[in-house]
Amino acid sequence: MTSYADFYRQSIDQPDAFWAEQASLIEWHKPFDRVCNYDNPPFVKWYEGGQTNLCHNAVDRHLADRAGQAALIAVSSETGLEKTYTFQDLHGEVQRMAASLKALGVEQGDRVLIYMPMIAEAAFAMLACARIGAVHCVVFGGFASGSLASRIEDAAPKVIVSSDGGSRGGKALPYKPLLDEAIRLSSHKPSAVLLADRGLAAMELVAGRDHLWNELREQHFDAQVPCEWLDSTAISYTIYTSGTTGKPKGVQRDTAGYTVALAASMKHIFDGHAGETFFSTSDIGWVVGHSYIVYGPLIAGMATIMYEGLPTQGMDKKPNGGIWWELVEKYKVTVMFSAPTAVRVLKKQDPALLTKYDLSSLRALFLAGEPLDEPTARWISEGLNVPIIDNYWQTESGWPILTIANGVESKPSKFGSPGIPMYGYNVKLLHESTGEELTVPGEKGVVVIEGPTPPGFMQTIWQDDARFVNTYWKSIPGRLVYSTFDWGIRDADGYFFILGRTDDVINVAGHRLGTREIEESISGHSQVSEVAVVGVADGLKGQVAMAFAVLKDSSVLNDAAACARLEAEIMKRVDNDLGAVARPARVRFVTVLPKTRSGKLLRRAIQAVCEGRDAGDLTTMDDPAALQQIRDRVETV
């Protein structure tokens, strides 16, 4: 057996040989001429000259050996629906969806925006796009009109695929009115909207624009739509993520590199095998959903569970904190993927639920998206009696950057550490301002990746190469390195520990949110003149957003009832603009915000005060009383 150290070294020292070998994990229509083209850093082209297709590797490829095996298991504890699609069934549904999209005018390279709940049709739509070479842009169903509109504007989709609604905790959440409003707000208008009607919410169809999936599906029931053979570097999808400005970034991925990266990660990291079942509790709106609900498990020939619902509600819609474990038992799940927040929710349930079901099929639980605290890791590890594997990555990377690769060599995990650099990632710690490499264990620096970034990593920001280079590759003076914008330290064994973001991005229940986006929404309120939003540590969600607003009329501050009313109005505004995920936990009103003399908001000082920490060096602060106001407001919460 190869040692992981050798495996890793080869990936960094001989990337061409290493990735040429990994490329044999997928099927190619045409072999590639060149493995890695890094002639124009930081842009990388993987597998130039080759042709393949993501959908072929996820679906068609398996028809020969496993057509009758489960591929997609759609389970909803919201509607009670539970349905298994074999690879054969999935092949049929994806072709029906592909034919429907083509009938609506979608051609290779066109964008298709997908705004859907966790239903099988969402996966059909993603795979159908990959099949015909259209670029999908999945937008999280929990986002509201404002967020959706900015994504429609940027992606300029020809078609939008959506649904009448989602459901949460038994309550229907209509999507269509939000979608109609978003299309109204956007200057780009899609030429067609394809809607899956689940019978959850009434829909008003726009004549000539809106079409029902059920009807198109019938029309194209026997459609045969072969996979388009795409150049390796053809764009497979974009996914929007938050950064330090209000404008979301469209993270863009290729076709071949991503397919190879996922196939390799399923083997080396997740150690999942064809014929088994993978269960990721994420959402298709996030990168984990793209890589490890839809594509990764299917590429590996595994069945994947797509679960709509809370972790605490059973199929009979009654409270059941054991629903996930019930599914693990029923579908003999071998590999599971979730987020620390979800485990913290389960921690409040009866621990007996972890032993009530037969979980003997389960080999490992992977957790990602936010720091995994030691008590949570210990609780779930002891309860399930399987390894808990923390893994650190980003929307930008598409697959884990730091974890352990048990498929290559078993290594122990360390509580509090996501692990060591994965093959292909030349991870370093650099001094924030000097750019000097930090090699002494325990020194704190910015976690960066030296190019070429591995297959599967983002190619660029959709239609904005300059923003890609300036945002990610120019933040450390004098060095062209990719910044993760995370602080980290490394111990003497090479294990990394992630210490939080270096920028204004916050992480609420594993959801990445830009504080600027929330600030922009709040500043739109007619009575607000200025606002600062910070992320504050929270026992359940990791972080929550706290907003401090300056009002145009400061006399309102003396009227507690008026302040409470305004707080509710502001929260509602954020709900409507961005969605409930972005809603601040509290909105507090002050007369002035802490700023430097040059006018820069001191978010880190505000955050420190909210968390009861020392606010640090305040010599550059304009008005020290401003921070006292924050302190007073927090104490009166």
Ligand code: AMP
């Ligand atoms: P996203 O792009 O939404 O996946 O968010 C990526 C960010 O989440 C990273 O830059 C980290 O700040 C944080 N993150 C993801 N996984 C972990 C982890 N395992 N441990 C600590 N932080 C994490």
